[in-house]
Amino acid sequence: MATILEQPGFNPDQDLKVVGTNPVKHDGPDKVTGRAKFGADMYLPGMLYGKILRRPHAHAVLKSIDISAAEAMPGVNAVVTRDDFPELPPGTPGGDLSRNVMAREKVLYDGHPVAAVAATSESIARRALKLIKVEYEILPHVIDPVKAMAADAPILHSHIRTKGVDGAENTETNVTERMVSEMGDVDKGFAEADIIVESEFDSKPMHQSYIEPQGCVASTSQDGQLDLYCCTQGIHVFRDRIADILEMDSAKIRVSQSEMGGGFGGKTSPYGEPVAALLSKKSARPVKIVLTRNEVFRCTGPVAATQSKIKMGCTKDGKITAAWADLVFQTGAFTGSMFFNGPWAMFTRYDLENIHVTACEVVSNRPKVNAFRAPCVPQIVFGVEALITEMAQKVGMDELEFRLKNAATEGYTTVFGQTFEAIGFVETLEAAMETDHYKSELPEGWGRGVSTGFWFNRDGDTTASLTITPGGSVTIMAGTSDVAGSRIALSMMAAEELGVPVDKVRAILSDTSMMGNNRVTAGSRTTYSAGMVIIDSARKAIAEMCSRAAEIWDVPVEGVEFIDGECRPSSSNVGEFDPLSIADIAAKTSVSHGAISGHSEMNVTGAGPGFGVHLVDCEVDRGTGRVDIKRYTVIEDAGKAIHPLQVEGQYQGGAVQGVGWALNEEYIYGEDGRLQNPGFLDYRIPVASDVPMIDTVIVEVPNPRHPYGLRGVGEVPVTPTLAAVGNAIGDAIGIRPKSLPMSPPKVLKLMKDAGINTK
Amino acid sequence: MARTHITTTVNGDEYEVLCEVEQTLLDVLRDELQLTGTKEGCSSGDCGACSVMVDGRLMCACLVLGVEADGKSIDTIEGMADGEELHPLQRNFLELNGLQCGICTPGILVAAKNQLERNANPTETEIRFWLAGNLCRCTGYDKIIRSVQAAAEQMRGN
Numbered sequence: 001m002a003t004i005l006e007q008p009g010f011n012p013d014q015d016l017k018v019v020g021t022n023p024v025k026h027d028g029p030d031k032v033t034g035r036a037k038f039g040a041d042m043y044l045p046g047m048l049y050g051k052i053l054r055r056p057h058a059h060a061v062l063k064s065i066d067i068s069a070a071e072a073m074p075g076v077n078a079v080v081t082r083d084d085f086p087e088l089p090p091g092t093p094g095g096d097l098s099r100n101v102m103a104r105e106k107v108l109y110d111g112h113p114v115a116a117v118a119a120t121s122e123s124i125a126r127r128a129l130k131l132i133k134v135e136y137e138i139l140p141h142v143i144d145p146v147k148a149m150a151a152d153a154p155i156l157h158s159h160i161r162t163k164g165v166d167g168a169e170n171t172e173t174n175v176t177e178r179m180v181s182e183m184g185d186v187d188k189g190f191a192e193a194d195i196i197v198e199s200e201f202d203s204k205p206m207h208q209s210y211i212e213p214q215g216c217v218a219s220t221s222q223d224g225q226l227d228l229y230c231c232t233q234g235i236h237v238f239r240d241r242i243a244d245i246l247e248m249d250s251a252k253i254r255v256s257q258s259e260m261g262g263g264f265g266g267k268t269s270p271y272g273e274p275v276a277a278l279l280s281k282k283s284a285r286p287v288k289i290v291l292t293r294n295e296v297f298r299c300t301g302p303v304a305a306t307q308s309k310i311k312m313g314c315t316k317d318g319k320i321t322a323a324w325a326d327l328v329f330q331t332g333a334f335t336g337s338m339f340f341n342g343p344w345a346m347f348t349r350y351d352l353e354n355i356h357v358t359a360c361e362v363v364s365n366r367p368k369v370n371a372f373r374a375p376c377v378p379q380i381v382f383g384v385e386a387l388i389t390e391m392a393q394k395v396g397m398d399e400l401e402f403r404l405k406n407a408a409t410e411g412y413t414t415v416f417g418q419t420f421e422a423i424g425f426v427e428t429l430e431a432a433m434e435t436d437h438y439k440s441e442l443p444e445g446w447g448r449g450v451s452t453g454f455w456f457n458r459d460g461d462t463t464a465s466l467t468i469t470p471g472g473s474v475t476i477m478a479g480t481s482d483v484a485g486s487r488i489a490l491s492m493m494a495a496e497e498l499g500v501p502v503d504k505v506r507a508i509l510s511d512t513s514m515m516g517n518n519r520v521t522a523g524s525r526t527t528y529s530a531g532m533v534i535i536d537s538a539r540k541a542i543a544e545m546c547s548r549a550a551e552i553w554d555v556p557v558e559g560v561e562f563i564d565g566e567c568r569p570s571s572s573n574v575g576e577f578d579p580l581s582i583a584d585i586a587a588k589t590s591v592s593h594g595a596i597s598g599h600s601e602m603n604v605t606g607a608g609p610g611f612g613v614h615l616v617d618c619e620v621d622r623g624t625g626r627v628d629i630k631r632y633t634v635i636e637d638a639g640k641a642i643h644p645l646q647v648e649g650q651y652q653g654g655a656v657q658g659v660g661w662a663l664n665e666e667y668i669y670g671e672d673g674r675l676q677n678p679g680f681l682d683y684r685i686p687v688a689s690d691v692p693m694i695d696t697v698i699v700e701v702p703n704p705r706h707p708y709g710l711r712g713v714g715e716v717p718v719t720p721t722l723a724a725v726g727n728a729i730g731d732a733i734g735i736r737p738k739s740l741p742m743s744p745p746k747v748l749k750l751m752k753d754a755g756i757n758t759k
Numbered sequence: 760m761a762r763t764h765i766t767t768t769v770n771g772d773e774y775e776v777l778c779e780v781e782q783t784l785l786d787v788l789r790d791e792l793q794l795t796g797t798k799e800g801c802s803s804g805d806c807g808a809c810s811v812m813v814d815g816r817l818m819c820a821c822l823v824l825g826v827e828a829d830g831k832s833i834d835t836i837e838g839m840a841d842g843e844e845l846h847p848l849q850r851n852f853l854e855l856n857g858l859q860c861g862i863c864t865p866g867i868l869v870a871a872k873n874q875l876e877r878n879a880n881p882t883e884t885e886i887r888f889w890l891a892g893n894l895c896r897c898t899g900y901d902k903i904i905r906s907v908q909a910a911a912e913q914m915r916g917n
């Protein structure tokens with residue numbers, strides 16, 4: 001039988017009853033009453049409190065660690081250091097992760113963990129950390145990615161050789177990889193251009209800034225079984241990474257997920273969890289580690305800082321002929337920035353034939369970067385869309401018309417080799433042109449910016465299970481995490497398939513022992529991929545119910561059809577039978593073949609790419625350089641919005657995260673290599689009074705691979721934001737900023753340097 | 760470490776707690792009373808996730824010492840619903856999707872309830888400034904503000 005992935009997918013004729021409505025999220029009541037349990041909310045009998053020692057050196061050899069005084073302190077039950085971690089070779093995924101969660105040969109950034117203690121109270125644990133004596137040999141450090149590429153830069157890792165460069169085998173470097181992404185003939189493309197624009201742009205790291213710091217409780221039994229409760233975007237990924245670095249058998253690790261208080265990519269890899277596991281093993285007690293906000297900023301997250309040189313050309317009638325770029329991505333102390341997303345996504349949505357992009361990834365003495373919505377893309381699109389606007393202006397075309405003229409459509413083959421099926425970029429641009437916002441006159445003194453964005457949307461390994469209860473209601477279990485409301489979307493899809501009200505369905509999040517492997521909950525893959533396996537599970541349960549009905553009626557199974565939540569004879573030839581509801585069939589399972597369930601395990605494919613357009617109006621204070629966002633509209637293709645309020649929430653939240661990155665958020669380092677703003681007072685994310693209402697338009701161009709047509713919607717809303725805000729500022733003050741964030745002092749300086757009137 | 764005996768009323772119930780002098784009210788609520796609805800986001804008064812009422816004043820529980828709660832009356836998110844009946848703010852946050860991950864929600868609800876008790880008909884701007892001390896990273900605030908507005912309107916009608 002053909003699997004759901006091989007079937008035609010989208011059915012345009014279906015009459016959807018549940019999908020497209022806005023039921024209350026089933027996890028909502030617990031979250032408005034304080035019942036919901038997050039990572040830090042678990043307390044176990046006999047539990048100890050774990051604390052991690054972090055030192056302020058940006059780069060130093062770790063010569064010796066003396067834990068004897070800490071170990072002797074009353075109340076301290078365990079101390080761990082590098083010596084408790086298995087030795088894994090540097091430069092391997094396990095070796096790097098192990099060294100990131102606990103420094104081994106060297107500390108590589110301000111806050112790098114060097115030891116940890118577990119004690120009967122937090123205060124004892126904190127005091128015990130002060131008794132640990134660490135001897136260092138301080139080394140020169142490098143923070144800036146371009147300086148880190150210099151021949152005389154301090155080298156972080158002696159094993160790194162630049163991948164992708166011939167003859168680099170003998171040269172120590174901080175450049176981990178150099179990649180080229182190209183198609184067509186870029187020289188020919190520029191020769192055909194009437195107008196060529198080029199510029200340099202840069203960005204600083206921003207932090208995902210989930211409000212919930214990482215929190216976990218690890219409990220290891222004497223026979224080596226680890227129960228780990230934590231907030232995570234991937235229970236299976238955490239299990240397998242911890243198994244790698246602690247050299248454990250993964251079947252002995254059970255990772256259970258708490259509610260997750262925001263992740264945005266930042267909770268895709270472990271930090272304190274393996275440390276808690278070792279402390280628990282050593283103390284034979286449950287150990288809780290909750291990071292402080294200071295630790296979250298200094299040692300988790302952030303996104304890659306970038307430098308980009310971008311050049312584009314177009315004909316005088318507005319057809320883009322060539323696109324070229326040279327990009328540098330700072331990945332922090334270890335590789336793993338996913339920088340390839342930048343070159344692949346930066347121009348993708350335009351119908352380009354000639355592209356040449358070189359991209360480097362560089363290590364420096366900063367925390368290892370982690371994923372953030374559309375990793376390594378928005379900060380590059382910041383430059384691309386500045387040049388697109390500049391070309392439109394030089395050609396004398398409306399900005400959206402220019403983008404529409406160059407829009408990729410079905411059949412376009414991208415620089416990374418994907419040929420698009422039905423996509424909604426044109427429809428999204430057209431919808432943007434039809435908004436009141438775009439048609440409205442711009443008030444005096446304001447600026448208006450537009451930008452577009454693209455994200456691949458991911459899919460991959462996913463599992464789910466669905467069970468019919470004896471009363472005829474439905475429980476479903478997903479192996480993915482719920483980062484913002486996927487449980488309700490999955491429940492709605494199960495309800496749609498089974499023809500029951502969504503309140504008859506309850507979804508729970510599984511632990512690693514309940515489900516087969518799931519890829520990390522990231523890349524806007526979850527509602528799509530988990531939806532596919534839930535729908536598949538429901539269809540399997542329906543097939544089983546049809547077979548039970550056939551047995552009850554004593555007719556061939558082909559004579560039974562399932563419509564609107566009940567089994568009916570498929571024609572009068574089958575015989576006269578009263579329909580059997582799910583509850584009718586479920587009530588008889590004990591006298592037939594037992595419980596009815598469906599489960600599905602797939603390497604899901606067919607995620608449809610997503611496209612968005614953002615419109616921003618802003619006002620710039622001429623005395624301070626402060627940018628005030630006055631009006632904001634997000635237009636994006638969702639394929640099909642399962643729960644439209646949730647989809648709007650993704651658009652709005654993504655846009656405001658982007659506004660923070662555009663206007664304020666950055667890591668600021670001192671000359672000593674220490675992070676100077678590791679707190680929400682000095683690292684300022686947008687607050688309610690910083691932003692207006694965010695208008696949304698949900699475009700629905702069905703993904704042909706999905707039964708309801710849905711596409712992921714989580715990453716796209718961040719990709720255009722920085723550029724749209726930059727273009728709006730450029731429109732307001734007459735000069736387009738090229739350095740992120742566009743904070744008040746930088747915007748003020750830009751105006752002063754350009755001789756623009758300031759107060 | 761020597762502990763201090765305090766007596767405090769939380770959501771109408773009197774509790775006796777032995778707390779360390781360096782424990783905050785947030786630590787006492789969470790670690791000693793297991794009232795984990797009040798969340799810790801920063802421990803420095805910058806995020807508002809631990810917003811509680813102390814003798815009728817809106818405060819960050821991370822900025823109050825546990826020993827200062829002696830003799831005080833504390834209201835937390837766990838006391839907001841009236842038994843099985845959700846508060847109009849809670850209901851509207853559910854119906855209008857005023858929450859995504861939910862970690863900031865308890866603090867925002869506690870703060871918003873306090874605002875509506877002082878001002879039954881706040882403007883959008885007043886709500887935005889009142890909640891400016893409560894960080895949310897998921898929603899972009901739009902649906903939070905709309906949820907508060909809708910709850911205010913319903914409460915005025917009652």
